[in-house]
Amino acid sequence: MKNRLSHRLQNLSYSQTISMSAKARYLKSKGYDIINLSLGEPDFLPPDFVLNASKKAIDDGYHYYTPVSGYSDLKEVICEKFYRDNNLRYNPSQIIVSTGAKQSIMNVLLSLLNKNDEVIIPSPYWVSYFQMVKFCESIPVIIQTSMDHHFKIQPEQLEKSITNKTKLFILSTPCNPTGSVYSYQELKELSKILQKYPNIMVLSDEIYEHIHYDKKHPTSIGIFSDIYPQVITVNGLSKSFSMTGWRIGYIGAPEWIVNSCDKIQGQMTSCTNSIAQRAAVSALKSCPSKIKYMIIEFKKRRNLVLDMMKEIHGFEFNKPKGAFYIFPNVSYFFGKTLHGKRIHNADELSELLLDQSQVATVSGSAFGNDNFLRISYASSEDKIIEAFTRIKSTLNI
Known part of the structure; x- marks a missing residue:
């Protein structure tokens, strides 16, 4: 069947961020306690004035x-x-x-x-x-x-x-x-x-x-x-x-x-x-000041993540000034055996964290650099603390 598809489609890959998030959701549906730090999605509700405007649009007939x-x-x-x-x-x-x-x-x-x-x-x-x-x-x-x-x-x-x-x-x-x-x-x-x-x-x-x-x-x-x-x-x-x-x-x-x-x-x-x-x-x-509360919270989470990552030996990282991601170099772990598994690249380390820590991240290979992981902190402080506690336990051995 594949040879019946267009060459354009055959050359296209699935989004690794969406794929990892889908895998995390599937595991969660099976009862696993997965913390998903793979997707770029804020965990806030839209502001009330936006929700009210959408309700008014329905009532006003914008169909x-x-x-x-x-x-x-x-x-x-x-x-x-x-x-x-x-x-x-x-x-x-x-x-x-x-x-x-x-x-x-x-x-x-x-x-x-x-x-x-x-x-x-x-x-x-x-x-x-x-x-x-x-x-x-x-x-x-x-x-x-x-x-x-x-x-x-x-x-x-x-x-x-x-x-x-x-x-x-x-x-x-x-x-x-x-x-x-x-x-x-x-x-x-x-x-x-x-x-x-x-x-x-x-x-x-x-x-x-x-x-x-x-x-x-x-x-x-x-x-x-x-x-x-x-x-x-x-x-x-x-x-x-x-x-x-x-x-x-x-x-x-x-x-x-x-x-x-x-x-x-x-x-x-x-x-x-x-x-x-x-x-x-x-x-x-x-x-823009009306959404400042989200930015203040994201900054607190970023600082929390930076503090917790300092306790994980082998992570090399800088201080991001925007968005809600941290992008650490994890090549220190390549060639090492962790929990009975030999780690050769960031793909395998990301899979290990999902299997052992039940934390979903995305390999840097999806973003053009195989030595890194992308970790989203668009989650609550409680989930961030638990996620990095698990990651530390998995990697600091």
Whole structure:
């Protein structure tokens, strides 16, 4: 049967984050006491004003198809949000709302990429970037970053990787899986490289924008006027508003990109859920201070995780400044035998932690670096303490 499938599909892998979470849920359904630290999903409820807006939308009769690109007032609110939070000027014709930021990104890639085009992706990267580029029959050009530079690509690395086939550069800040946040100056230096190559587009994934732990708000690379026409800014409501299942993502981009995405989306899914769009108006109109309670809690959890990881011999890690992940180097354990099992890589260590500790994590191989694990701290303090107590017991032998 497999040879009847398209080559494009045969070359596509399942998402390892989703696969691990599914495995954890299955084991939990069988009675195992699994603590799931594998999925990037906040454990908070959406804010009350968002829930109330969705209920009102139902009562007000928002049950029907919307324009493919989204309600006009939602697009206006997104423009206001971009200016308020990011100092980015877009007009509604430069906005399209999609079924999650994942669809937003895929729309962009399908709009831009041809076979054998090259896409520069700093590693570690979000799992789907690599697979999406492959699905478009393009070539992911992976640039390894280091913990010494807080997993951030350096300008000279970017320039060396550019060829006459380079079509796109993908940037994530705050970053999944590392929690890295690029500073204004770091983005400015990258923009100086990119402005030399006006045909290269920049996809800036800012879905974790509000989840950061410094006082200064993260910078959007689109603020640099010399490269503004090259930048596609991606965002959504899944992380900051804890609305993962609502599936609201959006982009601000040049009109020709938005028009292309509108054409693709019109043939794929049509409009985004109408009720979720009405809730999104309420969410994006709100002052970011209304979700500050989540950020305060995430910071407390991050600090708790960092303190507990210091007690696990063999974990090497830095201090993430955003998102809700820790990305430790676990290569110390490779070649060692733990609980009767020889560990050769992060995949096997992740499996060991699931089997022995009943804690679900994700191997760094899913993110482009085999020496690491991604551990989410989007869980309660009690679960975090119990999870790391188990991990310590499993590994400190």
